[in-house]
Amino acid sequence: MSAEDIPKDYSESPINLEYFYTAGSATTRFLNQVKEGNIVGQGCPKCKAVYVPPRGSCPRCGVATDIEVPLTDKGCIESFTVVHIPIPGNPIVPPYVCAMIRLDGANISFLHLIQDVDIENIRIGMRIQAVWKPKEEWTHSLENIKWFAPIDEPDVDVATLRFHES
Amino acid sequence: MSDSKDLLRAPFELAYNYKRSNGPVMSKFFDALGKQTILGTKSSTGKVFSPAAEFDPDTYESLNDMVEVGPGGSVESFSWIEAPQKHHLIKEPFAFALIKLDGADSSMLHMIADCNEADLSIGTRVTAAWSETTTKRITDIKFFTLEK
Amino acid sequence: MKRVAIVGYAQHPILKNAGALNEVELIMPVVHQLFNDLGISQKDIDFTCSGSCDYLQGAAFAFVEGLSAIQTNPPIKESHVEMDAAWAMYESMLKIQMGDAETALIYGFGKSSPGDLDAIISLQMDPYYISPLWPDRVSLAALQARVLLDQNVITSEQMLASVIEARANSKNNKNALITDLIDESDYLKNAMVSSPLNQLDCPPISDGSSAMIIASEEKAYEFTDHPIWIEGIDHRIESSNLGSRNLATSKTLQASMDQLNLKNIKFDVAELHTQFSHELPFLKSLLNLQDVPTNLSGGPLVGNVMMCAGLDAIGKTYESLKNNQFTHGLAHATSGPCLQHNMLVHLEAQK
Ligand SMILES: [Zn+2]
Numbered sequence: 001m002s003a004e005d006i007p008k009d010y011s012e013s014p015i016n017l018e019y020f021y022t023a024g025s026a027t028t029r030f031l032n033q034v035k036e037g038n039i040v041g042q043g044c045p046k047c048k049a050v051y052v053p054p055r056g057s058c059p060r061c062g063v064a065t066d067i068e069v070p071l072t073d074k075g076c077i078e079s080f081t082v083v084h085i086p087i088p089g090n091p092i093v094p095p096y097v098c099a100m101i102r103l104d105g106a107n108i109s110f111l112h113l114i115q116d117v118d119i120e121n122i123r124i125g126m127r128i129q130a131v132w133k134p135k136e137e138w139t140h141s142l143e144n145i146k147w148f149a150p151i152d153e154p155d156v157d158v159a160t161l162r163f164h165e166s
Numbered sequence: 167m168s169d170s171k172d173l174l175r176a177p178f179e180l181a182y183n184y185k186r187s188n189g190p191v192m193s194k195f196f197d198a199l200g201k202q203t204i205l206g207t208k209s210s211t212g213k214v215f216s217p218a219a220e221f222d223p224d225t226y227e228s229l230n231d232m233v234e235v236g237p238g239g240s241v242e243s244f245s246w247i248e249a250p251q252k253h254h255l256i257k258e259p260f261a262f263a264l265i266k267l268d269g270a271d272s273s274m275l276h277m278i279a280d281c282n283e284a285d286l287s288i289g290t291r292v293t294a295a296w297s298e299t300t301t302k303r304i305t306d307i308k309f310f311t312l313e314k
Numbered sequence: 315m316k317r318v319a320i321v322g323y324a325q326h327p328i329l330k331n332a333g334a335l336n337e338v339e340l341i342m343p344v345v346h347q348l349f350n351d352l353g354i355s356q357k358d359i360d361f362t363c364s365g366s367c368d369y370l371q372g373a374a375f376a377f378v379e380g381l382s383a384i385q386t387n388p389p390i391k392e393s394h395v396e397m398d399a400a401w402a403m404y405e406s407m408l409k410i411q412m413g414d415a416e417t418a419l420i421y422g423f424g425k426s427s428p429g430d431l432d433a434i435i436s437l438q439m440d441p442y443y444i445s446p447l448w449p450d451r452v453s454l455a456a457l458q459a460r461v462l463l464d465q466n467v468i469t470s471e472q473m474l475a476s477v478i479e480a481r482a483n484s485k486n487n488k489n490a491l492i493t494d495l496i497d498e499s500d501y502l503k504n505a506m507v508s509s510p511l512n513q514l515d516c517p518p519i520s521d522g523s524s525a526m527i528i529a530s531e532e533k534a535y536e537f538t539d540h541p542i543w544i545e546g547i548d549h550r551i552e553s554s555n556l557g558s559r560n561l562a563t564s565k566t567l568q569a570s571m572d573q574l575n576l577k578n579i580k581f582d583v584a585e586l587h588t589q590f591s592h593e594l595p596f597l598k599s600l601l602n603l604q605d606v607p608t609n610l611s612g613g614p615l616v617g618n619v620m621m622c623a624g625l626d627a628i629g630k631t632y633e634s635l636k637n638n639q640f641t642h643g644l645a646h647a648t649s650g651p652c653l654q655h656n657m658l659v660h661l662e663a664q665k
Contacts, residue, residue, distance in 0.1 A: 057339070
């Protein structure tokens, strides 16, 4: 029997599962600070790497990141992509920019939006700062930051941000 | 350490709308269900599997000889659920059961409803009750009921 | 076959809801405890293998996150099974047999508290004929219980005895979740979940993690003076066609017993991954363990961490042999509905 002879029959096979998720210790500490408009990374007691957002461990060393490291909401773009295709259910109208944001003092980056910028001008190393929602809308979520926007500071050479074993 | 009240908690739903291709054997089985007929597959040793198996787990041969079975059969085992859970399809007390359809040598897992626990025992005769609409899924058989 | 030994095992206290700990935070303490006990670090480990289920966390590739619990720099050789960590131990055993590793770290983790375990388990079954009916794990186990009762393979008195004994044995297990004793009247007044199984016939929803280290003969004595040898290990699976199986017996376990030549071994102790009360008398009779102290830890009925409980059976057998003057131990791990997939591990202490 060739593939063409096989009836093209499909069964709908929907899956849905409901969870009641608990954040765990590290994420709870982080998000409680985000609720107050603070970004507090967590540092490794061995190699001193700083994680934002923290997951509770340093995967380099396999130990708990129990040092709280307050950071500012400024950083630079470590990489970015311009999204041209609308994603079903996503309210943001293309084209828009998703970037890996490296906050000053952090050793990892996280994904967020860049706005208030000409897409042609966006570049790796560009200095950016968080644009926060109004305080009364703050919750336990990084969505308290609407997006990041460029600031008038000289670009950073991202090669200098690479982690060096201390 | 556990069950702390300061913990952040949030509900979260995971959903995927998969479509699965049925393949040659199961396509015939599900097409037949849409016509309120139950098929099985017959192996070279004469053993009949229903729901239609694509291979014989003992001889490993692939199976495509379709034969009609049921719609009546007998209960091989059952578990009675007095308080159905959220994800169960039947909201009244019902049973999950292994049902050996007439003409088959293996059993079908399905549900038995519209009866009481006391009506059921191993060997009880049941017959298929059909869903109002066909979706080419095993749920085209709504459940099994006691044979009149 | 190269000789391979278990040299260490650690288990997190089993929790009803480990909400205060994410998966990484659950794994780290047991791995650290093992390393501290043996005075070693990740650098002494050639191969790392974990067992977990992404659906429990509700996130694709959730097992990768688990790796953050161990030191992965410089890069390590690692693997994962979407199964009980007993099978991660099996994979590690193969890795050592192939000469690719002398030492292996195995860990398993599972939190059943955030999701609906019954729904999750039904999605792991045949997606055409079984999952669309959403059979819960208790109802499936109950189908086998009824067959065993009907054919007099076991009795309801034995099921009751399993439950009472598990509670009594929990005193031997500092990590047990359920420790309160019960008597016959408590058992009989418990409501059925899915008859013939009541709430007490079923394991508790559990969160936890476990870790184990195994090593080749050359390395084992560097780590410990008391290695426990893996004399035999075998796993086999039955058809996923539930309705074609004979639920009154287990062809796979019989084949594994023959393969491992267990008939003439006088076991001192056994730990079986029997999650429901009827499975203990069933497997004891099938494995000729009637006179062998079994599930002295209380077994899964006093704490049943998904994706760990099989590894825990091996770990508890290891601990029994190490802490007592026992010679032979038998451990069992299972997966799938109605004991579909079974592993037997024959452990032996140095005489
Ligand atoms: Zn570190």
